[in-house]
Amino acid sequence: MSAITQKSSFGAAQIILFFSIAILVIVVAVPVLLIFFNAFWVNDEFNIRDVAKILLEPDTYQALVNSLIIASGTTIGSTIVGTFFAWLVTRTDLPYKSFMKSMFLVPFMLPSFIGALAWKMLLSPNAGFINKFFMNNFGFDGPIFNIYSYLGIILVEVMYLFPFVFIQVCGALERMDPTLEESARISGAGLFTITRRITIPLVLPSILSGALLIMLYSMAHFGTVAVLGIENGIFNIPTLIYQRLHQSAGSFASIRTGTVLATVLVVTAALIIWLQGKILSKGHYQIIGGKSFRPMELKLRALRMPLLVFCLAYIAFTIVLPTAVIFLVGGLKTYGLPFTWENLSLKNYKFILFDYKVTKDAIWNSVTLGLGAAVITMFAGGMISYVLVKMKVRGKGFLEFLGMLPFSVPGSVIALGVILAWSGQFGINLYNTVWIILVAYIARYMAFSLKANSAALEQVHDSLVEAARSCGATMWQTLRYIVLPLVRPGMLAAFFLIFLPSLRELTVSIMLYSPTTRTIGVAIYTLNEDGETVVSAALAGIALILIIVGQTLINRFTRKAGV
Amino acid sequence: MEIIRVEGISKSYGKHQVHKDLTLSIERGECFTLLGPSGCGKTVLLRLIAGFDTPDTGRITIDNTVVADPAAGINIPPDSRGLGIVFQDYAVWPHMTVFDNVGFPLKIAKHPKNELRERVMETLEMVGMSSLEKRLPSELSGGQQQRVALARAIAANPSMMLLDEPLTNLDANLREEMRFEIKELQRKLNITVLYVTHDQEIALAISDRMAIMDEAGRIRQIGNPWEIFERPVDSFVFNFMGIANFVPVRRVGESYLVGSGEQLIPWESPKGDAPEWVAGFRPSDVQIAPQGPGLRGTVQRASFLGAMMHYLIEVDGAHLQTSLETHEAMSKGLMFKEGETCSISFRDLLWFTAESLKAVTKQ
Helix, strand or coil, X not given: CCCCCCCCCCCHHHHHHHHHHHHHHHHHHHHHHHHHHHHHEECCEECHHHHHHHHHCHHHHHHHHHHHHHHHHHHHHHHHHHHHHHHHHHHECCCCHHHHHHHHHHHHCCCHHHXXXXXXXXXXXXXXXXXXXXXXXXXXXXXXXXXXXXXXXHHHHHHXXXXXXXXXXXXXXXXXXXXXXXXXXXXXXCHHHHHHHHHHHHHHHHHHHHHHHHHHHHHCCCHXXXXXXXXXXXXXXXXXXXHHHHHCCCCHHHHHHHHHHHHHHHHHHHHHHHHHHHHHHHCCCCCECCCCCCCCCECCHHHHHHHXXXXXXXXXXXXXXXXXXXXXXXXXXXXXXXXXXXXECCHHHHHHHHHCHHHHHHHHHHHHHHHHHHHHHHHHHHHHHHHHHHCCCCCHHHHHHHHHHHHHCCHHHXXXXXXXXXXXXXXXXXXXXXXXXXXXXXXXXXHHHHHHHHHHHHCCCHHHHHHHHHCCCCHHHHHHHHHHHHHHHHHHHHHHHHHHHHHCCCHHHHHHCCCCCCCHHHHHHHHHHCCCHHHHHHHHHHHHHHHHHHHHXXXXXXXXXXX | CEEEEEEEEEEEECCEEEEEEEEEEXXXXXXXXEECCCCCCHHHHHHHHHCCCCCCEEEEEECCEEEEEHHHXXXXXXXXXXXXXXXXXXXXXCCCCHHHHHHHHHHHCCCCHHHHHHHHHHHHHHCCCCCCCCCCHHHCCHHHHHHHHHHHHHHCCCCEEEEECCCCCCCHXXXXXXXXXXXXXXXXXXXXXXXXXXXXXXXXXXXXXXXXXXXXXXXXXXXXXXXXHHCCCCHHHHHHCCCCEEEEEEEECCEEEECCCCCECCCCCCCCCCCXXXXXXXXXXXXXXXXXXXXXEEEEEEEECXXXXXXXXXXXXXXXXXXXXHHHHHHCCCCCCCCCEEEEEECCCEEEEHHHHHHXXXX
């Protein structure tokens, strides 16, 4: 008979909770609080009139309006495009549906600012290849399309953001119990009525939640607007924050404007996330059967071929063309030369990989930063998720609130926040070092880690843990032998979810870089700004290769691990 | 000698009070069942004993060691309580083989490798799982997984075993087989078992003693299965232990009349002076005949269930059910048609006041 041993409980739970709270407070909460504090607190007093004054300045006001215009346009456009394609590939007899589906997901992994760069090369009013082609060959007087416009920015964002809606709606349509539609059909409803009265209302929550995600992303999106808007004086909130900070080298007034604008972003983001939660909880019908059914397919008949051509043309125009342009321009000797064999070479690629210090440093920085951020955030997020999902400790409510923060704080806000927190005011000065970028990356990608780890932990039923405890395993032994092995796939997923995006990160790094701490994204952007178009394009090409190879590896790995 | 002692335990979750001043003790070597409707707090009590939850007040003692006493600041974690637990959902670790699952408690206790191996194989043999030790849980059926969970719970020779509805997820045949095996194992190892279930049949079959809990988490009766079934202390226990007939009886002067009619009760009168009574008896205690002594009634519904005949009989506004084996009904001429009259007598019955019954039927 095994004896009972008295052991003092040394409060392991409290220690983990304390560390979890500490991480989130230091990495996310303090920077955000500092932004609020700096926005509303001037000369030791609360000053809301000043905030209103800054918001009503013509430049800032215009940036707010622009953010709203661009985000609304992008959201509407992406929702229409995403829903339409989702319906086409799930509910019609369109040929090559699974190929189409994977192609429509490709923009997910392409960084939108590289896309914007490609479209700038194709459609800038004077030098764009397409515009020049039409002016030279068809006698057009001016450019056929000016990409430096609201419409241009919105169209480019739609191209890269519509997968958010596409993937959500596809999922909902695929998992929807077909008997719901079949019973409507038996009741005598035609396909049109079924679509309008049954299908659309049932997938509406998914459509709306995808749309809000795009709204959230677009409001705070830096890259596309920076590449296509600044030329024509179109600023949105993140680009204006960047421009002010950059021009004045971090003066008090520019930081203050930045904090006020950042506050607007945080509030908007919180509102959007709250709305999304509302829609999702309200629209949580039991339409998902879990099993894969075979849904009704609409026969496209005469439209089948035209729609196929349309989809292929869309893919060629929005995915193949910009990617090809990036690689081709990256191979040119000098920007502006025609694409002929004697003008193309691999010299630029060799130059940026082996000879040019700026790009070599950038690649090294991005890879090490990505690895560091991914490893740290994977473990920290794993621990925090463990407390959130599995532990019953007092004070967990506060952690739950903190855990929501990373989801609602946009990149440019994080960048501004870490500048405020880590530039020496609190004794530690990381400004102009890679460390400040690392801290910002951790804050920015914590949400991904929390999501992946929580999902994995929710699969580990409580009784598995309790069974281990009753077998005599301490909490730590249970973690080591039972919990960790079971959540390992989730943690690895978190690692890749952080590592890959950080390779192409721009929004945060652009606000924090110094001459020696450029990342790949920063290098592409600044080289392009400096007129080094071919080098910039070549680096963008390398980045695309890195991302595509990485993504392929993940897909293979996750399929094997059965995640 | 008692192995577990639960004294004055209270436990609430938020505003919901699950247990209030509950006291219970379990003897060494017995198979003790906690039986009650779902949601009565029997699993909570098991978790308090296991150490997954702490009581708000009261004291729990295992093997003469206090393991939980909030007043004294004592709360021994579950890994130090020396118990084996089997869960309803098996809780077999999906990433470990059968061998590693069963060997886990021994590995934690740092048993030498060869001793561990010997013990695991011996335990697997006990539950009829030898030669499957290299399988992963995903390659096992539900019944096999439950055997692994059972083996894991007994591998480290725990002082007692807690089983939380371990058979609920199994199909009917397997359930019956497993309940005998658990009982057999308990006898062989002479281990104390606390078994939690809402299934009366399993409880009656497996227990040395059992406790009946009501919805409010109170223990209504503790006793051996025979006592509980035949001598229920109140209408709740009686009702909970199987399909029960309740026939209302009213007092008129010195005589007791059945239902709303004028037939006198053919039994001994109840003791007490309440005006309204209820006679409780099981379907198997009802004897039906075409005529003869007893109450006169009408067959309202006759159902042929294969081996059994089932009748619903009305006696002056009161309804009661009875069933008898079909071959017996055939041979004794007891095949009634609906609407025929019959005479019924009773082998055994219990008296309850109408008031105490109201509380039961409400549930």
